[in-house]
Amino acid sequence: MVQYKIRLDTTFAALADVTRRGVLEQLGGSDASITDLAQRFDMTLTGMKKHVSILEQAGLVTTEKVGRVRTCKLGLRRLEEEAAWIERHRELWSARFDALDEIVDHLKRKERADAHRKRR
Amino acid sequence: MVQYKIRLDTTFAALADVTRRGVLEQLGGSDASITDLAQRFDMTLTGMKKHVSILEQAGLVTTEKVGRVRTCKLGLRRLEEEAAWIERHRELWSARFDALDEIVDHLKRKERADAHRKRR
DNA sequence: CTTACAGTGAACCATATGGTTCAGTATAAA
DNA sequence: TTTATACTGAACCATATGGTTCACTGTAAG
Numbered sequence: 070m071v072q073y074k075i076r077l078d079t080t081f082a083a084l085a086d087v088t089r090r091g092v093l094e095q096l097g098g099s100d101a102s103i104t105d106l107a108q109r110f111d112m113t114l115t116g117m118k119k120h121v122s123i124l125e126q127a128g129l130v131t132t133e134k135v136g137r138v139r140t141c142k143l144g145l146r147r148l149e150e151e152a153a154w155i156e157r158h159r160e161l162w163s164a165r166f167d168a169l170d171e172i173v174d175h176l177k178r179k180e181r182a183d184a185h186r187k188r189r
Numbered sequence: 190m191v192q193y194k195i196r197l198d199t200t201f202a203a204l205a206d207v208t209r210r211g212v213l214e215q216l217g218g219s220d221a222s223i224t225d226l227a228q229r230f231d232m233t234l235t236g237m238k239k240h241v242s243i244l245e246q247a248g249l250v251t252t253e254k255v256g257r258v259r260t261c262k263l264g265l266r267r268l269e270e271e272a273a274w275i276e277r278h279r280e281l282w283s284a285r286f287d288a289l290d291e292i293v294d295h296l297k298r299k300e301r302a303d304a305h306r307k308r309r
Numbered sequence: 310c311t312t313a314c315a316g317t318g319a320a321c322c323a324t325a326t327g328g329t330t331c332a333g334t335a336t337a338a339a
Numbered sequence: 340t341t342t343a344t345a346c347t348g349a350a351c352c353a354t355a356t357g358g359t360t361c362a363c364t365g366t367a368a369g
Contacts, residue, residue, distance in 0.1 A: 081205035085198055086357085104315060114316065116358055123356095137315045137366045206327085224345065234346065236328055243326095257336045257345045314367075319360105326355070337344075 083127035088112070089120050093129060093143065100142045196247075203247035208232070209240050213249060213263065220262045
C-alpha cells in the first residue's frame, strides 16, 4: 500500500528527467557502460552514475560490474503499475479508450512486424 | 520537439507526488474548491494552491474562479503522450503487450458496464 | 612494477521543491 | 458598513536534485 505509493513516486520522479529518459532509450538499443552513457550525454562519470543509480532504484535499470566496468541494462520492471495508474486516470478523464487502443494496436502491429522481420 | 520533452518532464514531475495524485483522484470523483482540497489533504490553502497550479501547468487540471471561490476540475489532457511514452518503453522491455492489453480490456469492460448502468 | 582506465564516494554548489506564515485583496453575508 | 470567507503573493525555511570537482580504489595493460 504505502510501498505502492512510494514506488509510483520514485518511478515517476525517475521518468521526470530528460537525461534519464534518454538513458532508457539508449539502453533499449543496447547495453552500455557508465562511461559510454556519460560520453553520450556529455556528463561526468559521477553525474551519470547518479542517474543510473536513480533508475536502478526505480527498478528501471539493472547493472552488473565485471572487472572495472559496470554494464547497465534495462531492468525487468515493465511499468505495469504506472501504465495501470495512467489508464485508471484516463478512465476518469474520458469515457473512451480509443486513442490508447490505437496506440497499443499500432505498437503491437509494429512489434509483430519487427519480430517477423528479425525471425526470417 | 523541445516542447514535447518539457511536457513529459512537467507531467511526470506533477505525477511524482502523492498529494497531487490524490488531488487527481479526488477531482475524478467531483470538482472541488481549493479550500475543500486543502482540508481533505490537511494542508494550508497556500500549499494546496501551489499543488493545483502545478497540476494546472501540466494541463491535468483546469480551474475557474467565480466569486471568491476557485473551482478545480480535471483537465482536458488525457495523458496520451505519457501513455504512449510508457508503451514505447514497454515495447523495448518486452516483446509482448498482453499485460497492458488485459488492463485496457478490463477497464474498458468495466467502463462500458458502468456507462450502461448509468444510462438505464 | 608502473601506468592508465573505470568507477566510486565525499564534499560542495546553485537551484528547485514542498511546505509554512503573514499580510494583503476581493467578495459574500449579516 | 462591518465582518467573515476564499484566495493570493511574497518571504522564508529545510530538504532534495542535478550537477560539478577531487581524491581514492580496484583492475587491466605494458
